[in-house]
Amino acid sequence: xxxxxxxxxxxxxxxxxxxxxxxETLGLALVGRERLDNGVELVFLSFxxxxxxxxxxxxxxxxxxxxGKVNHIAFTVDDIDTEVRRLKESGVRMIDEEPKTILGGVRxxxxxxxxxxxxxxxxxxxx
Numbered sequence: 526x527x528x529x530x531x532x533x534x535x536x537x538x539x540x541x542x543x544x545x546x547x548x549e550t551l552g553l554a555l556v557g558r559e560r561l562d563n564g565v566e567l568v569f570l571s572f573x574x575x576x577x578x579x580x581x582x583x584x585x586x587x588x589x590x591x592x593g594k595v596n597h598i599a600f601t602v603d604d605i606d607t608e609v610r611r612l613k614e615s616g617v618r619m620i621d622e623e624p625k626t627i628l629g630g631v632r633x634x635x636x637x638x639x640x641x642x643x644x645x646x647x648x649x650x651x652x
Contacts, residue, residue, distance in 0.1 A: 532569065532579040533598055537640050540566055540584045546639045550615050551600065553580060597635065597643035605632045605648040612636055612646075624648070 537543040547553045553570040556579060560566045566584035571577075580598065602608045605624045613619060620635035620643065627633060630650035638644050 530578055532581045533595060534581040534583050535595055535598070535638075535640070535642055536585060537582045538585055539639065540568060540582060542639045543582050544568060544570075547580065547582070550612070550617060551644075595642065597645050599633075599645040599647045602646050602648050605634055605646050608646050609634050 535543075544555065547570050548555060552572065554573050556569040556571050556576060558566070558568045568582040568584075569579045570582065571579045609619070609621075609624060613622075618637045620637065621633070624632045624634040624646070628650070632648040634646045636644050636646070
């Protein structure tokens, strides 16, 4: 029986730029970093206090094929308008300039990470 989501792996072309983006712009913390014998570098990030789900950055190098695709990674926020504005001010390339409302009250906005990965801000319905 599958118990939980462990981590999401994303291939990156510039590890340092990706670490800066995910830590400084999105607020994740560096949990671990390791270079494998075949030259591939792995970096694990999580939100402070939520270390049970991690984002794994995989540096391009020998040993791993880019045979999969992640459609997007979603991040829960309390105030999507503030976060969209903050990302724009940080120079982040937006897919959605303004949040959209779906599913009767859920608000979403997509943007790009450093390697063109699709990322999403997700504000749950107000209760």
